[in-house]
Amino acid sequence: MTQRAIILDRDGVILETVEGYLDNPNSAIFIPGSIDALCVLLSHDIPLGIATNQAGIATGKITHEQTAAIQRLIDGVLLDQTGRTFKAVRVCPHAKDVGCSCRKPKPGLLLAAANDMSVDPADCVYVGDHSDDWRAAINADMLPVLVRTGRGRTAELDIRSWYPGPFVRALTFDSLSAALPFLLDWTSR
Numbered sequence: 001m002t003q004r005a006i007i008l009d010r011d012g013v014i015l016e017t018v019e020g021y022l023d024n025p026n027s028a029i030f031i032p033g034s035i036d037a038l039c040v041l042l043s044h045d046i047p048l049g050i051a052t053n054q055a056g057i058a059t060g061k062i063t064h065e066q067t068a069a070i071q072r073l074i075d076g077v078l079l080d081q082t083g084r085t086f087k088a089v090r091v092c093p094h095a096k097d098v099g100c101s102c103r104k105p106k107p108g109l110l111l112a113a114a115n116d117m118s119v120d121p122a123d124c125v126y127v128g129d130h131s132d133d134w135r136a137a138i139n140a141d142m143l144p145v146l147v148r149t150g151r152g153r154t155a156e157l158d159i160r161s162w163y164p165g166p167f168v169r170a171l172t173f174d175s176l177s178a179a180l181p182f183l184l185d186w187t188s189r
């Protein structure tokens, strides 16, 4: 059996989205149930990765160090509870308009995370809250999963206007926590 993995967007999936830019771990708020869901996945030995656009780095609104500090906060909570954490963390620090190959909806960031974990992209699900997350997953040959936290409710309406409804319905969940049974089942196949 090949190893299946889960890659996640950070803001709107694990952490609440904020107005402007999240620049301080003290301002980070975990979406209810997200840490518990990650702990369950880690306890099942499922490799987890993060792939997040942080254009605020390019525009000087946030620094690499602030982004790393927020990642350390998440890692610390998971390590405390399970002794494990993410196997891959990939951040696109580029501005929207510079045409880098990593910024979602391009597939580069997701492919790099899969490569870090030595898993085939086709054996990855990508969990996001934005239509660009869905597009990036498709572009990377990964299975898209949408959560309705963060900007997910708006994204759901958008995605349903250009992607077949039955697929969107089957792959959309109220939260990461609500997606947990699906994710456990999919990664065990």
Ligand SMILES: [Mg+2]
Pocket: 009, 010, 011, 012, 013, 128, 129, 130, 150
């Ligand atoms: Mg997001």
Ligand SMILES: [Zn+2]
Pocket: 092, 093, 094, 100, 101, 102, 103
């Ligand atoms: Zn980039």
